[in-house]
C-alpha cells in the first residue's frame with residue numbers, strides 16, 4: 001500500500017499518472033503499461049478503494065489537529081458538525097479496514113507451517129514481535145517483552161500510513177518539478193540510471209541496484225533541501241514557484257522536548273521545554289553550503305559531511321522510521337518515470 005495522492009501537476013503526462021492512486025511497488029512491472037489515453041491497467045475497484053484509502057488516511061491525519069484545536073462544543077455547531085461527522089466516518093473506515101487486514105494477516109501467519117518463512121514486512125514484524133515466530137530477530141529489550149495487541153498494531157499501522165503517504169507524494173512532486181526546471185541535472189540523472197540499470201525499459205531492478213544510484217539520491221536530498229517556505233513561493237510568482245506553492249509542505253519545523261534541564265546556545269533550559277527546530281533555516285546556512293539558493297545535487301556527491309547537514313527525515317530518537325523505505329520508493333519511482 002504505497003500510493004500517491006491527487007496533486008494534478010500537469011507538467012508531464014506521466015506525473016499525472018502517478019498522482020492517480022497507484023500502487024507503485026506492487027504494480028511496478030505494470031508501470032510501463034501506462035497508456036496514452038491516460039488509463040492505468042489497474043482494475044477500477046482497486047483504484048476506487050485506493051482513492052478511498054488515501055482520502056480517509058488524510059482525514060485521519062487532519063483530525064489530529066482538528067480535534068486537538070477546536071473546543072468540543074464547536075465541533076457540533078450546525079455547519080461544522082457535518083465536517084466532524086465526515087472525519088469520524090473516514091476514521092471508522094480506516095480503523096475497520098486496518099482491523100480486517102490485521103485479522104487476515106494473523107490468520108495467514110497461524111496457517112503458515114512453522115518451518116516455512118513468513119513474509120518480511122512491517123505488519124508481520126508487528127504481529128510476530130516477542131512471539132515464537134518473531135521475524136525481527138528479537139529487537140526488543142527486556143522491558144518490552146509482550147507481543148503487540150491488535151489495538152497496538154492498529155495504531156502503529158495507521159500512524160505509519162498517515163506519516164508515509166503525503167510526505168512521499170509531496171517529495172515526488174517537488175522532485176519532478178525541480179528536475180523539469182533543471183534539464184542538466186535531469187540529463188545527468190538519466191545517464192546514471194541508464195549506466196546502472198541499462199537502457200531496456202522492460203528490465204527489472206532490485207534493491208542493490210538502487211543503492212548504486214548516487215546521483216539520484218543526491219537529487220532527492222538536494223530537492224528537499226532547496227525547498228522554499230510557501231510565503232516566499234507566492235511572493236516570487238513565477239510559473240515554477242506557483243506550481244510548487246500548490247503543494248502542501250513537508251515538515252520544515254519540528255518540535256522536540258528535552259527530558260532533563262540542559263544548556264543550549266549558552267542558555268539554560270528547564271526540563272520539558274519545547275524546541276522548534278527550523279530545518280529550512282539550517283539547510284540554507286551560508287556557512288554550510290556553497291551558494292545555498294542554487295539547485296545543485298553535486299553538493300552531495302563525494303561529500304560525506306553533507307549528510308549531517310540535511311534533516312529530511314528529522315533526527316534523534318524520533319527520526320523517521322520510514323526513511324529507508326521512503327528513499328527506496330522515491331528512487332524506484334524516479335527510475336520508472338525517467
Ligand code: HEM
Pocket residue numbers: 159160161163164165167168171250251254311312313314315316317318319320321322323325326327
Ligand atoms: C520522503 C518521505 C518522508 C519524509 C520526508 C519523512 C519525514 C519525516 C520527518 C521529518 C519526521 C519527524 C522526525 C523527527 O521528529 O525528528 C518523520 C516521522 C515519522 N515518519 Fe516519516 N518521512 C517520510 C516517509 C515516511 C514513510 C514512508 C513512513 C512509513 C512507512 C514514515 C513514518 C514515519 C513515522 C511513523 C514517524 C513518527 C516517528 C516518531 O514520532 O517516533 N515516514 N518523518
